Amino acid sequence: MTDSENLLKSKKLRKTALRLRVLDLFLGKPHSAVQTSRLEEELGEVDRITLYRTLKTFEKEGIIHKVMDGTQLTKYALCHDTCTTHSVEEDHAHFLCESCSETICVGNFDMQSITLPPSYRVTKVQLALSGICPNCS
Amino acid sequence: MTDSENLLKSKKLRKTALRLRVLDLFLGKPHSAVQTSRLEEELGEVDRITLYRTLKTFEKEGIIHKVMDGTQLTKYALCHDTCTTHSVEEDHAHFLCESCSETICVGNFDMQSITLPPSYRVTKVQLALSGICPNCS
């Protein structure tokens, strides 16, 4: 049984052709955030609605999470360790390369370093870095 | 001459009815990020295309900047001090209240606290905080 099949089974999701293909794609680039339109391209002729529903299902099950990289584009990335239980990912940072537009997860950081008035109750911190990635410099 | 009129003059932009109304709105809530659809509501019957073009013009002139608060919505806020020269705003943080959905600028922070592999050249840092704001708690 492949990783994708195992993952679906562990989430009690039915094994369908598209779900397996989408999962394979994410598992193939575990630290990259993939844009929805890019997924459509890579998958070829798929029903767009089904793809969107697949992504929503995966998000709800904590398989993938939306990535905030400072663009307004919808990008998803595979969840790791800390975010497998919920789709919410806390204190997580992403880096967007301004040259190649690739977005990658760069792991967690210490949110203690941010000071806010105590009247604000902060429950989630997302950091969007951008610049030039190692490949492009 | 009002603040809005002065601002337009200083940017060598023509004084039009819509521009003045939009500017007044932003100047009225100098630390809030306003969603485009919300602007449409508050302005009443305005031509949507003209509004979008107005926002783009203001953004290009460094009057307002796009705010990244972790939602995929387009929100703009007035530029202050550090971001008046460009539409790019650096090392800036915003706070989104999960209860009332208001987004406010919470000022700058120290980006030194983020550690990344040195092969990444970071030129821009955006921080999206979310939780409960003082009004809602």
Add this chain to the structure above:
DNA sequence: GTTTAAATGCAATAGTGTTGCAAATATAAC
């Protein structure tokens, strides 16, 4: 194999944002 609940695919729809172009208008020159 049969059953059934879940997933898919299609049609229709909504929201956001853009471009081209003719008409209107703000500013500057007279």
Add this chain to the structure above:
DNA sequence: GTTATATTTGCAACACTATTGCATTTAAAC
């Protein structure tokens, strides 16, 4: 105040992203 002109506006049309309802298909359990 009038006129000239470059800017701005408003409309039509379009593109992209995303969602909902519903009939059909299919995966998994029996």
